[in-house]
Amino acid sequence: MKYAPGSIEEKWQKIWEDEDAFATAQDAPKDSAKNTSANAGDGSKPNFYCLEMFPYPSGNIHMGHVRNYSIGDVLARFKRMQGFDVLHPMGWDAFGLPAENAAIKNNIHPAKWTYSNMAAMKKQLQRLGYSYDWKVEIATCHPEYYRWEQLFFLHFYEKGLAYRKKAAQNWCPKCNTVLANEQVIEGLCWRCDSQVQQKDLTQWFMRITDYAEELLADLDKLGAGWPERVVTMQRNWLGKSVGAEIEFKLAQGEGGKNKEEGSIKVFTTRQDTVFGATFMSVSCEHPLLDQMIAGRSQEAEVRAFVEELRIAAAAGAVGAETDEKKGVFTGAYCKNAFTGELMPIYVANFVLAGYGTGAVMGVPAHDQRDFDFARKYKLPIRVVVQPDGEALNPDSMEQAYDGPGRMVNSGLYNDSKNEEAKVRIADWLEDNKLGKRTVNWKLRDWNISRQRYWGAPIPIVYCEKCGVVPEKPENLPVVLPLDVQTLPDGRSPLPEDPNFYRCTCPKCGGEARRETDTMDTFVDSSWYFARFACAREKDRPFDPEALKKWLPVDQYIGGVEHAILHLLYSRFFVKALRDFGYMQLDEPFANLLTQGMVLMGGAKMSKSKGNVVSPTEMIEKYGADTVRLFCLFAAPPERDFDWTESGIDGAYRFVQRVWRLAADLIGKLPPALACSVDPAAVSSEAARETIYREHAAVKKAGDDINNRFQFNTAIAATMEMVNHLYLVKDELSDSEEGRKTLASSMATLLCMLAPFTPHMSEELWQALGFAGRATHQPWPVYSDKAMQRSIITVVVQVNGKLRGKLEVAADTPAAELEKAALAEPNIKRHLEGLSVKKVLHVPGKLINVIAS
RNA sequence: GCCCGAGUGGUGGAAUAGGUAGACACAAGGGACUUAAAAUCCCUCGGCUGGAAACGGCUGUGCCGGUUCGAUUCCGGCCUCGGGCACCA
Numbered sequence A: 001m002k003y004a005p006g007s008i009e010e011k012w013q014k015i016w017e018d019e020d021a022f023a024t025a026q027d028a029p030k031d032s033a034k035n036t037s038a039n040a041g042d043g044s045k046p047n048f049y050c051l052e053m054f055p056y057p058s059g060n061i062h063m064g065h066v067r068n069y070s071i072g073d074v075l076a077r078f079k080r081m082q083g084f085d086v087l088h089p090m091g092w093d094a095f096g097l098p099a100e101n102a103a104i105k106n107n108i109h110p111a112k113w114t115y116s117n118m119a120a121m122k123k124q125l126q127r128l129g130y131s132y133d134w135k136v137e138i139a140t141c142h143p144e145y146y147r148w149e150q151l152f153f154l155h156f157y158e159k160g161l162a163y164r165k166k167a168a169q170n171w172c173p174k175c176n177t178v179l180a181n182e183q184v185i186e187g188l189c190w191r192c193d194s195q196v197q198q199k200d201l202t203q204w205f206m207r208i209t210d211y212a213e214e215l216l217a218d219l220d221k222l223g224a225g226w227p228e229r230v231v232t233m234q235r236n237w238l239g240k241s242v243g244a245e246i247e248f249k250l251a252q253g254e255g256g257k258n259k260e261e262g263s264i265k266v267f268t269t270r271q272d273t274v275f276g277a278t279f280m281s282v283s284c285e286h287p288l289l290d291q292m293i294a295g296r297s298q299e300a301e302v303r304a305f306v307e308e309l310r311i312a313a314a315a316g317a318v319g320a321e322t323d324e325k326k327g328v329f330t331g332a333y334c335k336n337a338f339t340g341e342l343m344p345i346y347v348a349n350f351v352l353a354g355y356g357t358g359a360v361m362g363v364p365a366h367d368q369r370d371f372d373f374a375r376k377y378k379l380p381i382r383v384v385v386q387p388d389g390e391a392l393n394p395d396s397m398e399q400a401y402d403g404p405g406r407m408v409n410s411g412l413y414n415d416s417k418n419e420e421a422k423v424r425i426a427d428w429l430e431d432n433k434l435g436k437r438t439v440n441w442k443l444r445d446w447n448i449s450r451q452r453y454w455g456a457p458i459p460i461v462y463c464e465k466c467g468v469v470p471e472k473p474e475n476l477p478v479v480l481p482l483d484v485q486t487l488p489d490g491r492s493p494l495p496e497d498p499n500f501y502r503c504t505c506p507k508c509g510g511e512a513r514r515e516t517d518t519m520d521t522f523v524d525s526s527w528y529f530a531r532f533a534c535a536r537e538k539d540r541p542f543d544p545e546a547l548k549k550w551l552p553v554d555q556y557i558g559g560v561e562h563a564i565l566h567l568l569y570s571r572f573f574v575k576a577l578r579d580f581g582y583m584q585l586d587e588p589f590a591n592l593l594t595q596g597m598v599l600m601g602g603a604k605m606s607k608s609k610g611n612v613v614s615p616t617e618m619i620e621k622y623g624a625d626t627v628r629l630f631c632l633f634a635a636p637p638e639r640d641f642d643w644t645e646s647g648i649d650g651a652y653r654f655v656q657r658v659w660r661l662a663a664d665l666i667g668k669l670p671p672a673l674a675c676s677v678d679p680a681a682v683s684s685e686a687a688r689e690t691i692y693r694e695h696a697a698v699k700k701a702g703d704d705i706n707n708r709f710q711f712n713t714a715i716a717a718t719m720e721m722v723n724h725l726y727l728v729k730d731e732l733s734d735s736e737e738g739r740k741t742l743a744s745s746m747a748t749l750l751c752m753l754a755p756f757t758p759h760m761s762e763e764l765w766q767a768l769g770f771a772g773r774a775t776h777q778p779w780p781v782y783s784d785k786a787m788q789r790s791i792i793t794v795v796v797q798v799n800g801k802l803r804g805k806l807e808v809a810a811d812t813p814a815a816e817l818e819k820a821a822l823a824e825p826n827i828k829r830h831l832e833g834l835s836v837k838k839v840l841h842v843p844g845k846l847i848n849v850i851a852s
Numbered sequence B: 001g002c003c004c005g006a007g008u009g010g011u012g013g014a015a016u017a018g019g020u021a022g023a024c025a026c027a028a029g030g031g032a033c034u035u036a037a038a039a040u041c042c043c044u045c046g047g048c049u050g051g052a053a054a055c056g057g058c059u060g061u062g063c064c065g066g067u068u069c070g071a072u073u074c075c076g077g078c079c080u081c082g083g084g085c086a087c088c089a
Helices: A005-018 A063-081 A097-106 A110-127 A143-158 A208-217 A228-238 A271-276 A289-293 A299-314 A368-376 A418-431 A528-534 A544-550 A565-579 A615-622 A624-633 A645-665 A685-708 A711-733 A736-753 A758-767 A814-823 A825-831
Strands: A047-052 A085-087 A162-172 A177-179 A197-206 A241-251 A263-268 A279-282 A327-335 A342-348 A359-362 A435-440 A460-463 A467-470 A502-504 A511-514 A555-559 A592-595 A598-600 A791-798 A801-809 A836-842 A846-851
Touching: A005 A110, A005 A624, A005 A758, A047 A063, A047 A528, A047 A544, A063 A085, A063 A555, A063 A592, A063 A598, A063 A615, A063 A624, A063 A685, A097 A110, A110 A615, A143 A162, A143 A467, A143 A528, A143 A565, A177 A197, A208 A228, A208 A565, A228 A565, A241 A271, A241 A418, A263 A271, A263 A279, A263 A359, A263 A435, A271 A418, A279 A327, A279 A368, A289 A299, A289 A327, A299 A327, A299 A342, A342 A359, A359 A368, A418 A435, A528 A544, A528 A565, A615 A624, A615 A645, A624 A645, A624 A711, A624 A758, A645 A711, A645 A736, A645 A758, A685 A711, A685 A736, A711 A736, A736 A758, A791 A814, A791 A825, A801 A814, A801 A825, A814 A825, A814 A836, A814 A846, A825 A846
Parallel strands: A047 A085, A047 A555, A279 A342, A555 A592, A791 A846
Antiparallel strands: A162 A177, A162 A197, A241 A263, A241 A327, A241 A435, A279 A359, A327 A342, A460 A467, A460 A511, A502 A511, A791 A801, A836 A846
16 A cells, blocks of 8 residues: 555545535524633533634745644644634735736736635645635635725724824835835835835824723733733834923023024923933924024024935935934024023934924933933033932033932932932923823824725725715725726826726715725734634624634734734724724734744745745645645744755655554554553553553643644654554554554554644544544543553662662652662662762652762 | 843754753664665664773763752853844933
8 A cells, every 4th residue: 555645635635625524613602602611511612713824815825834824724623623613714815916016017907816826825725635614715805805894994984093194104116105104124115125215195094093002901911822022022012101291481592583482392201300401302393493493593504404304214214223313403492491491402313203292302411312412512411310329420421321310400309219200290290281291102003095906995985075075884895996907107097097986975975086095905904813703794794693702813823924013903903893893802812823934044935045945846746744744843833944855854754654554554453442442451561551652642742732832742742652653563463452452552643643644644544444534533532540650760860960770660669769779789889988868759750869 | 222032962853840961853874675776674873981791980951150969941140143123202
């Protein structure tokens, strides 16, 4: 019986499909509720939602997909064997730019390109034997999907959570569209690495900042189920700073001829250092700037400086910490209400217009950047916080001091701790209406407008009479027209397609123009996991009962590159949908596994580097089972691993080794179930040892899969079992009890391998004459009794060093054991000339003789 | 600069609760089978070292120190690599 993976795999994929082997009970029972306990006790089947990040239909799956989906599939299959009702769906993140680029390049319609890619990739996924319930497949480019997204947009709009704003936006010249802040990585476009520019545009925003506090607070809830670094990355991205806003009134400076009106507000986390504020710096976009410099001798110089910064920003030369701190005096002053002193106002290149108030009070003694700036422009430095046991001298300081200490030069706050002063000064600001406590976030609202064609239309209409008018829910979906020609320069055809943009105003019925921007595709992927729970729902986006049953996702698996983008947007969406009344859920993903990359020669696989391994070729050569097995055996899932030819060869060898082992036993074994032989019922040592190893392997593999996602060691456990079975199979084949033992072990082995190499397991399960399907077997149950060995090895140490081993009966009394340990020749030798102080005994493990 | 994570054989990696370091593989070497090769099956495999052998000794988990009968594991300090954030006031 030769191992021919191709035909076996095809055979079983067909059978699984015919038998609808991976169907989920989509009609949730009426009183369903999230129930993830394997022993619910009430007879209902516990449920488990296993989800892998759905792919963009580029046309071909790559090894990263194979790894991602193999991890998910092992878990889904394992959970089914454990008795869970498992939802394991797959779909397509089908809108997006590559479809348009391909359209331009190959002169094919984006829709056609996308749909044929989806079909091709679906075949590839099926070829890998993944246990998806394809009946709930979804594609975000389908109007039946995005109609609900458009409905959600109307809710966002109605609640003021979607709004239009003109502002400087991140613009990618290559993609011809704006980008959200999250999509700009170190000043470059996340997709094409082009230098991002700034452009003034009117765009639609989602008010994600309204949820900042909750997004931050709920990170704590995720703690146990999410990798710490993802939580940290989100926390940093939200960027909460607690401090105060302080108002500084403009004041008459020397020879001031200008009328000084208004005030400059700053945000600071260090209001305790306000007595040390000796100058003010503002961004070049500060609203009071024009007024401050108008007619002053400094005007020309300031304008030149501002222009210089603007050119740099437009070219994408975004400021970095390493850039030289530069500024120009405006000629204007403001007054520090605490010291009564005048503070010169500078325009400075390091002040961000978009953070805080666009103005910063300069406290040179206690902020490094202000310190550098003050030294450069000869501005006064005043120490107001003294660290314990050290006296800072403003003239000799070499760097700012930003640690804790006692207040000095700060009027009535002197001598108090700076943390106390922080509170009292905040109180004072509020009492005297010169400021207030406030919180600042790094998080910005989410720009979701894209000047692209292949996306979900934003359901908004512009009417000359009524202004911005939301589409009526009953008019949804606003269908993206498919009968358009993509434009060669990448611009969207929608603004030039009257059939699309011409419409009637939902309010007054007059002629109006449709919004021609489409939604960021990250909107599409921010709620797909919920739709999977009730994908066939026709008249509403969700069936609340189904959501209650399946959400949150019990295990979400995907690449860490989505740590901020997708995972943050999805969390926001769930909270918003909850507030719209669609779900009772705070967080979408209870547990998150971020899998590592598949590398080749230490580098990420990429076409340009020429180090790509095609999954299709590998499957042809070795079969899907081997490819799956290797992806999981090479390393633990979170870690990157290197693809090696010899590595997959090894996996292939193992698969064949199992095959030969079973082939040799076909027709010789009685039908059996996993773990079905009582060790007390066998007489031979070989049989007992085999049963012992069988149960130990089940325990280890189950633990490794369930609690640790350590698939590599779970596989290692099956390998050890196979190695052992090779050694004993001839001996055991000779007796009735031996054949029973072998049959039980083989059943156990095939069950344990079923999540990893499902086709081979099915085929051998059938060939050995076992009943039913390997896929539908319960996960084997080990018994502690079967794992009790009668002879155990006890390690003997002298002063913590291994000096000998004792093979003894497991029930040897402790005193006798210790005696035997001391009598062991090598131990005796090491104790020569020493006196025994103590004998430490860890039962069943070791004896440590402490002597000196 | 700040915040995470990781450093273990020739290689990928094990050691789950402080208790036999190197499971399981890959590579390498040897043997059996074969006319031969491949495949397969079996054995060896951290370094140094004693012994004919059986079996021992020393050393060893990035570096230095600490706690402990005992440390890859805990604590303190450092080094290197990887990742994230980065003019955030």
